[in-house]
Amino acid sequence: MASLMDAVTMLPSVGPKRESALRQLGIVTVGDLLFYFPFRYDDIRTRSWQELGDGEKVTLKGTVIAPLVLSRFGRNRNRLSLRLLVEDLPIVVTFFNQPWLKDKIEENSEVAVFGTWNAKRHSLAGQRLIAQADGGDAGMSPIYSVNKNIRQRTLVDLIHTAYEKYHGLLREVVPDSLRTHYRLEPTETVVHNMHFPKNGEEARLARRSAAFRELFLFECRMQSLRRDNNQVDAGLALDYDLTAMREFIKTLPFELTSAQKRVVNEICADMKRAHHMNRLLQGDVGSGKTIVAVLALFAAVTAGYQAALMVPTEILAEQHYTKIAKLLAPMHVTVGILTGSLNASDRAHALHDIETGRMNVIIGTHALIQDTVKFAKLGLAIIDEQHRFGVNQRRALRQKGINPDVLMMTATPIPRTLAITTYGEMDVSTIDELPAGRQPIATTWLKSNQTGRVLTQLKTQLATGAQAYVVTPLIAESEAVDLRNAEDLYERMQRALPEYHVALLHGQLKNQEKNAIMGAFSRNEVQVLVATTVVEVGMDVPNANMMIIFDADRFGLSQLHQLRGRVGRGNQQAFCYLIADPKNQVAIARMEAMVKTTDGFVLAEKDLQLRGPGDVFGDEQSGLPHFNVADPVGDSAMLEVAHDAAKEIFQDDPSLAAPDHTGIASYLAELKKRNQYFD
Numbered sequence: 001m002a003s004l005m006d007a008v009t010m011l012p013s014v015g016p017k018r019e020s021a022l023r024q025l026g027i028v029t030v031g032d033l034l035f036y037f038p039f040r041y042d043d044i045r046t047r048s049w050q051e052l053g054d055g056e057k058v059t060l061k062g063t064v065i066a067p068l069v070l071s072r073f074g075r076n077r078n079r080l081s082l083r084l085l086v087e088d089l090p091i092v093v094t095f096f097n098q099p100w101l102k103d104k105i106e107e108n109s110e111v112a113v114f115g116t117w118n119a120k121r122h123s124l125a126g127q128r129l130i131a132q133a134d135g136g137d138a139g140m141s142p143i144y145s146v147n148k149n150i151r152q153r154t155l156v157d158l159i160h161t162a163y164e165k166y167h168g169l170l171r172e173v174v175p176d177s178l179r180t181h182y183r184l185e186p187t188e189t190v191v192h193n194m195h196f197p198k199n200g201e202e203a204r205l206a207r208r209s210a211a212f213r214e215l216f217l218f219e220c221r222m223q224s225l226r227r228d229n230n231q232v233d234a235g236l237a238l239d240y241d242l243t244a245m246r247e248f249i250k251t252l253p254f255e256l257t258s259a260q261k262r263v264v265n266e267i268c269a270d271m272k273r274a275h276h277m278n279r280l281l282q283g284d285v286g287s288g289k290t291i292v293a294v295l296a297l298f299a300a301v302t303a304g305y306q307a308a309l310m311v312p313t314e315i316l317a318e319q320h321y322t323k324i325a326k327l328l329a330p331m332h333v334t335v336g337i338l339t340g341s342l343n344a345s346d347r348a349h350a351l352h353d354i355e356t357g358r359m360n361v362i363i364g365t366h367a368l369i370q371d372t373v374k375f376a377k378l379g380l381a382i383i384d385e386q387h388r389f390g391v392n393q394r395r396a397l398r399q400k401g402i403n404p405d406v407l408m409m410t411a412t413p414i415p416r417t418l419a420i421t422t423y424g425e426m427d428v429s430t431i432d433e434l435p436a437g438r439q440p441i442a443t444t445w446l447k448s449n450q451t452g453r454v455l456t457q458l459k460t461q462l463a464t465g466a467q468a469y470v471v472t473p474l475i476a477e478s479e480a481v482d483l484r485n486a487e488d489l490y491e492r493m494q495r496a497l498p499e500y501h502v503a504l505l506h507g508q509l510k511n512q513e514k515n516a517i518m519g520a521f522s523r524n525e526v527q528v529l530v531a532t533t534v535v536e537v538g539m540d541v542p543n544a545n546m547m548i549i550f551d552a553d554r555f556g557l558s559q560l561h562q563l564r565g566r567v568g569r570g571n572q573q574a575f576c577y578l579i580a581d582p583k584n585q586v587a588i589a590r591m592e593a594m595v596k597t598t599d600g601f602v603l604a605e606k607d608l609q610l611r612g613p614g615d616v617f618g619d620e621q622s623g624l625p626h627f628n629v630a631d632p633v634g635d636s637a638m639l640e641v642a643h644d645a646a647k648e649i650f651q652d653d654p655s656l657a658a659p660d661h662t663g664i665a666s667y668l669a670e671l672k673k674r675n676q677y678f679d
């Protein structure tokens with residue numbers, strides 16, 4: 001019996017080659033193909049040239065009135081020109097690098113060409129020859145994202161065939177009540193009109209329903225993950241020792257903020273429950289996440305388990321190791337470190353101590369998730385700066401233990417819309433308060449010809465006993481040029497500040513050298529640290545209260561905020577100077593936002609507005625889901641509706657037994673089946 005889960009090879013004309021090309025696009029089943037929607041449409045209805053504006057994309061129809069001319073330049077480039085009589089106007093059409101069209105177009109024949117109109121020269125830069133099959137006069141031509149192994153045309157034909165044969169099997173998954181309320185179209189209509197709309201309006205309406213469906217199903221997936229997580233007996237119940245916790249807290253050099261107390265309580269209560277903890281700890285730069293993590297690590301140890309902290313760089317691992325070992329020493333907890341740069345014998349020792357359980361708390365980098373690392377009894381895994389780890393790496397760490405509880409920490413505040421999509425399946429603890437006595441960092445934006453002022457300020461600050469960072473971005477194409485820039489700046493600083501120690505920190509130093517420099521800076525043996533962006537994460541030197549960032553317009557907002565967050569970690573007034581001559585509006589807006597606020601959540605919202613979601617996190621590793629039709633930012637209102645609706649459904653009917661919910665249940669069941677199949 002036919003099913004939407006049929007492999008695409010069930011369609012005529014899909015052999016192994018096409019199958020693999022489709023698979024590269026993520027299309028495996030007929031259902032995948034039908035829901036592989038175009039990302040835009042070209043309006044290919046023919047129009048009269050008289051109504052066209054310059055630069056408009058259009059299809060023009062006319063008669064070829066002269067022989068075609070093909071000219072070649074160099075090896076791979078060529079131009080095909082033809083003269084076309086459109087209504088009563090002779091125009092010139094040129095196609096670049098499509099020499100095969102010469103054999104398809106005959107003199108005196110009638111053709112339709114899609115391209116960009118040049119109103120002044122009465123010419124058309126041709127993109128495509130419109131075939132009769134495209135409908136010529138009535139149509140929107142869908143444009144799909146394809147790869148070099150499959151052409152648009154082929155994909156359209158395949159979708160057409162699949163639709164003809166399978167459209168009767170398309171079912172509703174969004175409950176009727178929601179569909180009526182939000183006036184969503186039936187799935188069959190959506191699929192049809194996404195691929196074959198008659199006009200822009202049809203496409204727009206179909207897109208709206210398709211986006212909602214996609215967001216809703218995504219939210220249902222998140223809710224079902226959450227539901228599975230929350231099942232009792234799915235995780236560990238870490239029965240920590242409250243008295244020991246209280247004693248430990250007494251040894252800390254400061255009083256916890258009430259936000260820190262609240263999140264520690266949330267985390268501990270969660271660890272104690274038998275379900276699997278899957279929690280995100282977010283807090284602005286300098287809000288004191290580290291100590292919260294240490295308390296969680298300690299709690300796990302008092303419950304008789306090992307606990308691990310995984311961080312993105314070796315330097316950070318070293319720093320955390322030094323700090324945490326010192327904090328936990330009075331409590332007789334054995335803390336160890338595992339990074340890629342341990343020598344063979346240290347490594348063997350560490351592995352042995354992890355395996356026998358002698359090491360209670362293990363701090364490390366990716367080295368922690370290698371196969372050779374075997375934990376005796378891992379109860380808690382904390383992942384710092386988690387967006388730098390891919391989903392698979394997180395899963396690998398989880399699989400190291402007996403399904404240990406997981407806490408992720410991030411210093412990049414996440415706007416609400418993104419939090420819903422990225423961390424929808426997690427519980428979130430937020431530190432929304434800075435330790436007492438912190439003053440907002442005074443931020444000034446200067447042009448590069450005003451740097452003299454900064455130097456004066458720097459001298460004043462250094463005279464009071466403070467320290468400073470001077471950051472220069474990696475901007476040149478070659479590392480060598482970047483290094484020279486940083487070295488130049490370093491020498492200039494040395495000359496300008498002969499009575500102080502200046503050091504240079506850059507990415508090409510060995511880890512040991514970097515550690516030595518950071519160590520010297522944190523002991524105040526170095527007063528001015530000139531650095532490339534390596535200081536971005538995790539540096540914690542409370543005596544440093546001045547941050548100077550050169551070419552600040554080269555950084556993104558969240559990076560600037562992270563950098564600035566390296567100062568103002570003590571009680572003195574801190575200063576940040578952004579030196580930049582931004583060239584465009586977006587960069588200017590970034591500088592202005594930095595001057596205006598020091599609140600990471602406000603900046604994150606601004607960043608999202610200025611750049612769009614992909615850029616906030618940067619890359620595939622962000623863990624940000626990829627949507628086919630929906631845009632989590634542009635469609636954020638819809639996302640919220642979908643989120644709330646899915647949440648309500650899972651609350652009221654967790655087993656999805658109601659007749660209106662069977663569509664969701666079978667969608668999720670199918671997903672599960674496929675995951676098993678492909679894992």
Ligand SMILES: Nc1ncnc2c1ncn2[C@@H]1O[C@H](COP(=O)(O)OP(=O)(O)OP(=O)(O)O)[C@@H](O)[C@H]1O
Nearest residue numbers: 254255256257285286287288289290291411435538
């Ligand atoms: N309750 C507190 N009172 C006073 N100081 C605190 C408190 N909690 C943390 N600190 C100090 O504040 C500084 C910042 O803390 P921490 O390094 O944990 O910040 P963070 O949240 O990890 O920030 P970042 O993401 O910027 O690294 C540290 O020097 C820490 O010792």
